[in-house]
């Protein structure tokens with residue numbers, strides 16, 4: 001048995017999942033991670049670089065990589081693609097003007113071969129804001145129906161402000177990854 | 186601990202000159218702070234393993250790990266020729282690079298941005314070296330930092346149909362058409378624009394494509410987008426979420442918010458109160474100063490938005506385009522004698538014909 005498969009075995013046993021969280025700046029990535037981890041979200045600065053949060057979710061250990069989305073640091077996203085089990089793309093549903101940018105960056109990301117096997121959760125965040133687009137509208141703008149058929153994906157409306165929708169999204173993602181990776185037990 | 190470092194034994198000297206006396210006590214204070222810091226640091230280093238809380242200890246650990254990876258990479262000239270072994274060899278280097286990456290992540294919250302960025306660059310370079318080495322030595326099989334089971338060897342069934350959320354319709358018409366415009370002031374020249382948010386449930390608000398306008402927003406709102414403004418003055422009550430600014434020139438902004446993000450701004454002054462650190466990107470000649478707005482009832486609004494305390498963050502600007510420890514040339518603090526006075530937008534008269542109220 002090669003080292004690779006041993007590593008894989010160990011990883012599987014520990015029920016670890018690596019989750020990469022990206023999206024345009026200001027979409028709410030850091031707020032979502034802190035909220036889901038039950039931490040204070042009242043003072044958050046834009047992310048210069050990235051944060052890793054390890055949280056226990058159900059019986060799994062999630063390593064969540066929250067990478068800054070400011071233009072200057074988007075070119076570093078690709079440093080984090082390897083071994084990604086789940087990809088979370090966060091959208092600011094109230095930022096209508098930058099939806100084109102958002103679509104373009106997502107399209108680029110999905111071309112990435114190293115991410116081709118990962119489950120994709122799209123969080124249509126900031127649903128609490130009056131005037132925010134619904135998840136259905138976001139799905140349309142991002143043209144999600146055109147996505148490669150082999151990709152597991154789902155879009156969920158949420159608010160990191162109220163917490164609504166976050167669990168639904170993470171539940172789906174974790175179950176989907178588990179059913180692919182940890183199916184044997 | 187070495188006695189020399191203990192501030193309490195520094196000789197107490199009497200100074201007749203009050204100036205000297207002051208300097209002396211300042212020095213004592215400094216020594217005492219330093220002593221305390223040292224204590225704190227030594228306590229911390231006992232309790233924490235990979236989080237250093239100090240740039241220099243991080244940097245020395247980082248370069249140690251980096252050197253080790255580099256020498257592993259250099260050794261690959263004598264790497265095993267058996268492809269299976271070679272793969273293991275590369276996998277090991279790749280794991281070391283991941284460790285290095287993790288080290289940066291764990292320490293990134295206290296590192297100066299320059300160090301974070303240059304560490305990221307180093308990691309990215311190491312990965313590239315590894316990839317190109319691999320394709321040299323092992324041209325057929327592409328090694329891609331993966332350790333995930335490929336579909337074939339896992340023996341798992343092919344993916345099911347995606348668990349898509351319901352699709353509403355499939356009309357091919359351009360999606361843009363279905364989009365509504367958010368409330369805001371748009372495409373106006375030379376007017377005073379006034380809006381009061383009091384009482385109503387307020388979501389996002391946009392001000393865009395304005396030239397030579399004065400904008401007054403009274404009351405608090407959730408989100409503010411500011412886009413393409415020239416020679417405008419913008420006065421804004423508390424914003425509970427974030428303010429996103431892009432492409433502004435020759436403007437004055439007086440605003441309070443939880444987050445302020447400034448992009449492509451030129452020759453503009455920002456009078457801010459912010460809970461987190463304001464950031465600029467692709468901007469130059471921008472200056473910062475504390476918030477200086479008032480209107481009837483502003484205290485209550487500020488309090489409601491948790492913006493009643495001055496955090497001093499107006500001066501803690503991060504420039505994403507200047508990732509060094511030295512001061513960015515793109516922004517500065519606005520000298521006190523050049524600052525505008527408190528602006529009262531409730532009493533200022535608006536009896537101009539060019540006034541628009543929505």
Ligand SMILES: Nc1nc2c(ncn2[C@@H]2O[C@H](COP(=O)(O)OP(=O)(O)OP(=O)(O)O)[C@@H](O)[C@H]2O)c(=O)[nH]1
Nearest residue numbers: 026027028029030031047069126159160161426427
């Ligand atoms: N109203 C509302 N505001 C939100 C929500 N999620 C995030 N925000 C606000 O949006 C702003 C940006 O949030 P962040 O979490 O810093 O965004 P980010 O995606 O991490 O940004 P970068 O680190 O620059 O990539 C903050 O002011 C948050 O308070 C939400 O669901 N509702």
Ligand SMILES: [Mg+2]
Nearest residue numbers: 029030046047
């Ligand atoms: Mg962030």
